[in-house]
Amino acid sequence: MKKLIVGISIFFIFFSFHHQKGLAKIDSETTLIEKSLSLVQEGDYVHSANLIEQFEVKYMENAKKNKDFTPKDLETISVTFQNALQTLENDASDSQEKIAKVLGLRLLIDARETSVQPMWKEMKNAVMTPLHNMDSAFERGNTEAYDIQLNQFLHQFEIIYPSLLSDLSYDEVKKINSLVSFLDDYRVNKEALPAFSQKLDQTQTELLMIFEQGNSIFPPATFWTLFTTGGIIVGTLCYVGWRKYIGERNKNKKQREHND
Template identity: 30%
Template sequence: MKLRRFLLFAMIFLLIPISVNAQTQSPIERLDDISDEALQMVKFHRYEDAKKLLDYFSNQFKTVTGTERKLTLDEVRIITTSHDEAMEAAVSPDMKHEERINKLTKFRLVIDAIATSHQPLWTEMEDQIMMAFHQAKEAAVNGDSAHFHSNFNTFLSLYNVIYPSMKIDVPVENIQRLDARIKFIDEYRSQVLTDLGGQQELDNLDQDLKNLFSNIEDDEADPSLWWVIISTGSIIIATLSYVGWRKYKGEKDMRKDWSREHKD
């Protein structure tokens, strides 16, 4: 009976932080949700609804910047610029749907990079970006000018989507190195197609892109999750120790009783 009460208490004790965490959402996390909702509205061609959400975001952003962690001037500038582009996409009378989605996605990724300290969403675009780049690289090696230009343009478009959020998470020297390589290849495309030295730049950029994604740390567990894990482990150990002690004590008492009976 005592063991059951102990286990019941342990379960209640563990559920308390989970329940509190589930009901608590920071202002920045709410802004993250708004940016996601705006993106979804654009995907469904509901541009007016996306505009309303972006207006709401703007109002909320003014009220929460003083209550959350202090944003740097660069972070505020990146958020403001990406928000302006998202608003342009929502209200433009003639912008193509795919371009609207790209601008809202860029905005969404920026807010996620601000809201989370681990495994940002922009890293999820690694496969798309690397595929476009590798196709461009293969076309360059084969001397296929048309496919090289087409695939490299696709790579630039995708890279542009994650670029603002990258600037939040990636050291500035790494960004500058990537910028220099990409700018060289873009400006000297004909040289890349015909010159071995130019194609070496593709290899260098390939490695830099791999480093970009691999250097972003794997998702670290939330501190509250670590607390639950540690607490769970401690309680399990304590429970097993208690059960083992009860079993040992019971067996010891039985041996004592057996000894007394045989002595008698």
């Protein structure tokens, strides 16, 4: 029985090692995009684009061999790569737009590679704050403040949109995309639409649900593995304790019979 407990302990060590090894592999694969993001923040767009081009070749080659990637996934990733490169090479694009495109690419790669909490969910405050401010400005009738916050919201939403395409179902993306498009399309005559306030509220509700759904400190596979293994350990310890109790009881019974 001790050997069984030792074996289970070794399993935990083995599992933890491979889990950490998997995370290390992800870090290694994304080194180029991390460096590219750092360079674009420093204003070095040429070298940033060069690193992205290197990364694209390597990443897309591996992605095409991966059966988990659907044609739609490959298209989303390819388009996001090209948008980032075109923006970096476009002198008319400002620094914020260049950073946004590369950051969007980085978040998408993370969404595809990680099994834990995706990085794009860390953008919750950046997306939800201007959306909340839009609601306040609309209620006050401050059109200028509303437009400023709407532009900020659309900017932040565009950053996470490729990740949403990767992580959410088609219906979820379609629904939230329709709501965001409505806010953008009717920004001029929003006061004339009786249902505009409801659409604004609905957009906040839907996005909040998206950011909060599936939040967990463990990835699903890890959780169930630990849960199952933990159950085995608890069961084993209970079984050992029960057998020990039965053994001691029988021993005492024999001693009593012998004494009698």
